[in-house]
């Protein structure tokens with residue numbers, strides 16, 4: 001099976017579980033999503049939207065475009081949009097193959113997705129170009145811990161995590177965002193530094 005097909009199958013299988021997690025009222029991630037997405041507004045692109053975990057945190061006047069490589073995840077995200085009444089359109093596509101006109105969105109959101117791309121810097125650069133000049137790029141990512149011992153453990157189990165879950169455990173998210181050329185306005189690290197909340201602005205010529 002081709003690698004792309006393998007990844008789609010892996011995430012299709014996880015869609016029901018993501019939909020169940022989305023319905024929780026409590027959970028370690030809920031406060032973080034709420035804190036980050038308080039800055040989401042307008043015409044919003046959510047990359048790798050999954051089962052729509054963020055929909056309940058968007059303002060009621062937002063309009064969402066949700067993209068994901070997994071058709072099963074998109075079906076669950078459609079249910080999340082219907083539950084919240086937020087207007088949304090969905091695209092099944094790999095981010096790497098997606099094109100939008102420059103400056104198309106007021107806000108670009110990625111939660112727990114930069115771990116998954118084969119070339120994360122080029123996806124972040126696309127996000128940079130698709131965001132309006134005065135827009136926001138909001139990221140909640142998991143990656144390399146700020147603790148050395150944990151970094152070593154993450155590095156050791158990264159191949160297994162990629163094989164069985166489809167994402168990487170040990171990426172340095174701040175370094176990737178810097179390499180993509182975004183301007184970081186604020187960054188908070190949670191959960192032993194494994195979770196990165198990043199508020200960024202596009203940098204365009």
Ligand SMILES: C[S@@+](CC[C@H](N)C(=O)[O-])C[C@H]1O[C@@H](n2cnc3c(N)ncnc32)[C@H](O)[C@@H]1O
Pocket residue numbers: 007011012018047048049050051052053067068069070073093094095096110111112113116117118167
């Ligand atoms: C860890 S889940 C996160 C889902 C959601 N953003 C959330 O916060 O719950 C990663 C998501 O990325 C999607 N994905 C993985 N690789 C992708 C790619 N190359 N292009 C688009 N979506 C991708 C998966 O299908 C999955 O829904």
